[in-house]
Amino acid sequence: MLTINGLDKAYGDLSVLKNINLHVRDREFVAILGPSGSGKSTLFQLIGGIIKPEHGTITLNNEVINGKKGLISYMPQQPSLFPWRTVLENVVLAAELTGKPNVEEAKQWLEKVGLAEFENSYPIDLSGGMRQRVSFIRALLSKQSLLCLDEPFSALDEFTRIKMQKWLLSVWEENRKSVLFITHSIEEAIFLADRIYVLSKRPATMKAEITVPFSRPRNESLLETTEFFDLKQQIFQYIKEEIVE
Structure with a gap:
């Protein structure tokens, strides 16, 4: 590795x-x-x-x-989410940069981590822990x-x-x-x-x-x-x- x-x-x-x-x-x-x-x-x-x-x-x-x-894949100290993108759009961002993102897979992960109901929300609407979960799933889905x-x-x-x-x-x-x-x-x-x-x-x-x-x-x-x-x-x-x- x-x-x-x-x-x-x-x-x-x-x-x-x-x-x-x-x-x-x-x-x-x-x-x-x-x-x-x-x-x-x-x-x-x-x-x-x-x-x-x-x-x-x-x-x-x-x-x-x-x-x-x-x-x-990299996850920084701060979530570094784009405020103008929804939770789902932030999650698929890394995958967008390397190819076509799997939106259904992203939704499945948001469901697993208890954020499915927030997929169309914006980072400002989330708690600190929720923003960190979004950042982690984004890194996880980058496929590295x-x-x-x-x-x-x-x-x-x-x-x-x-x-x-x-x-x-x-x-x-x-x-x-x-x-x-x-x-x-x-x-x-x-x-x-x-x-x-x-x-x-x-x-x-x-x-x-x-x-x-x-x-x-x-x-x-x-x-x-x-x-x-x-x-x-x-x-x-x-x-x-x-x-x-």
């Missing part, structure tokens, strides 16, 4: 990423954690082909994709094999965020696209992911790779277990070392 080897990125004299190595397997959910400014979003820009690395390779499905655009999610729930309140995490897992279990997920929340990373990469401070290197030991499907009772708390503390120490140093 996705393999990154020896990736370096700098802006002039400012080194942002240094010797980054990671991989995402087919149908795997991988999270990336790190302190603010460690280059997590820069990594997504590199994978998406918006910028090129100084060194290293990005390989997707056995093809080197350095500097190549349009090969991944890798879905990159850049802190998609960071702007939501805690209660809505937990609901969206559970919703994301339920949709992902059904679809099982490969996912690379950036988050600042250790709990979110553990709850969602199969594996977690922890970045150091800038210039970011890979500080740790952690396999999440919890079986699927998962529910929020996991958050109250001793095993969950112990893993959270382990990861917290990794990140704390980068902030204190």
